[in-house]
Amino acid sequence: MLSVAKAKTFEADQTGNQPLPELSGAEIFVQSLVQQGVETVFGYPGGVVLSVYDTLFKTKNINHFLVRHEQGGTHAADGYARATGKPGVVLATSGPGATNTVTGIATAFMDSIPLVIFTGQVPLNLIGNDAFQEADILGITRPITKHSYLVRDVSELADTISKAFHIAVSGRPGPVLVDIPKDVLLAKAPYNSKRRVKLAGYKPMTKGSYRQIMKAVEMIGESRRPVIYAGGGVMHSNAAAELREFAQKLGAPVTTTLLGLGAYPESDDLSLGMLGMHGTWYANMAVSESDLLIAIGARFDDRVTGRIADFAKNAQKIHIDIDPASISKNVEIDLPIVGDVKHVLSDLIPHVNACDSKSWLAEIKKWKADHPLRYETNGPILKPQQVIQAVSEVTKGQAIVASDVGQHQMWTAQYYQFSEPRSHLSSGGLGTMGYGFPAAMGAAVGRPDRTAVAIVGDGGFQMTAMELATAVHYKIPVKIVILNNGYLGMVRQWQELFFEKRYSHSDLDASNPDFVKMAECYGAIGYRAHNSAELDEALKKMMAEQELPVLVDAIVDREENVYPMVPAGAAIYEMIEEDAK
């Protein structure tokens, strides 16, 4: 039994003389997870990992969630990680189990999310033999992991797991995959719970250079039109409080990326909301007109910058980032500060003074008044933006909100009033449909104290909807709001604007299931809303439910478009603000 083995281990540690207990690879695996503080695993069993599942059966220290597809499990672990700040853990079998995690791994990689993915592998002597359920998962995932390991000897297993967790959470976080052959899981080795992680080639810098920080102080002092551009790095480094203090001390407006939403409260006067392709008019104009752009934990993604040559072209640029490779990758930086955002901001704050930005802030205030986010109502028909606003109100802006990819994602980013970090979960880099619902489920598991809402489209939801079974089985009270326009909305919007309304394969209306019945057939609760009265009623009931997942199928205006919009190839100040009349 595992508990006995564990007791022995600790004894051996204390006396130092007793022989170490011999454990199987599967037992070492579970012990190592416990030692890492892992409480939650999302997984799916299969041939080569049965020994691990047998060990899990006997332990009470780890909550394993049996998902319905490994992709959903990986997104759930990702949502868990984003919501809690702890690494998400996935367990899958070899071959198809492993390959099903690939989209989830790529999603986490693009957004720098700490995951540790454990895959079973065929026995060592069969590797390379085209064995049953064999896939070279290390080879397949090499470009989408921060690092990966194949464990060839059971005596290396415990150290490898420690290294994997260390690499996943430190520096610029990311997914790490550990591939463990079946025979390694069955072999025995002495287990020593004492670990030291030694990695000669891996020493992420956390503290920023003092000299660079003092140069930044000087540049900030001279700026009259500063803008702070904050990204997901603020979340990873848990630096939302420092960001607030920094922005308020400077009196500098703050725009965030999609992944930075929640890093700065949107109710604050200095908030500009999101920038970029579907950012606010005033955020994009402020960046374009600024004389100093302070990028914090952001990577100048093409959806943010639009046409590179015209991005903030009058601004000096300071870039604070833990990843030296992010600096001057897309946009030339005048002053890089390599380090952890929290450290660097803490070092900066005591030295900076308020900018002379009064007239700049007045200008921005006028832009906000003249070009707010807006939409037109259409009789009793629900507008998607209105649904997001209603969700924002009913959750008081305090929920953890996960989205898929597309129109609903942009409306969520625009109209949900985020105020807290680790509240907005979305696949920004990879743009993964099917991410939102399982991610919200993972967040609900990790943060049972908060409300978790998935805002999804009718297209994306169907990519991972089978996780309803998981949510019902484990009584995860995740909320699902479908903005149902019966289209792949963003595809349709592009087809309308750039392909003369030829809606090629983007209309789902005739083939969509009845989502309310779908929820019910899984044992979840479903409501449908066609107008605002029905929506309010449905959302009220949704919030009241404490145990089961609730799905609200909001039937929205079919051909609503997301604005503002920066067309592909344009500068971010060249926005389309509304439909052509």
Add this chain to the structure above:
Amino acid sequence: MKHTISLLVENKSDALQRIAGLFSGRGFNIDTISVGRAEDPSHVRMTIVTHGEDRIIEQITKQLHKLIDVVKVVDLTDMSFVNRELALIKVSAAEDVRAEILQIVEVFRGKIIDISPKTLTVEATGSEDKVDAIISMLRPYGLKEVARTGRVALKREFQGET
């Protein structure tokens, strides 16, 4: 512009694939790559010759540095460094031209390391320019096979005055 990058890498079975994959995945160029055990057998030293604008080269060195198994990245290009390439050249060598070929090999301080009735195999060492030169001198006689190592390089210990 051509750059010579020297890497010290942990001697892991898939380290080379990580590095080669980084180049192909990000669209960087590899002109030559040479790999062999370093002074400490737990490490390998790789010499990569690549080309691109300064911004790309900067990305290459930074991205290489990010790989967990890469211990050290040095762009030798702006330093004083020694470099060599080894080539084995199998050239057609009938009786009547054999003397000419031997002369060429001597000029380039090459060595004949294999002889058959119709061919000579030449070992040539030096800078790529020199190896290119001897190959182009031998080409008219009929090159059968050529194997080149690509550049190996080390920083010069004495960097001179700066």
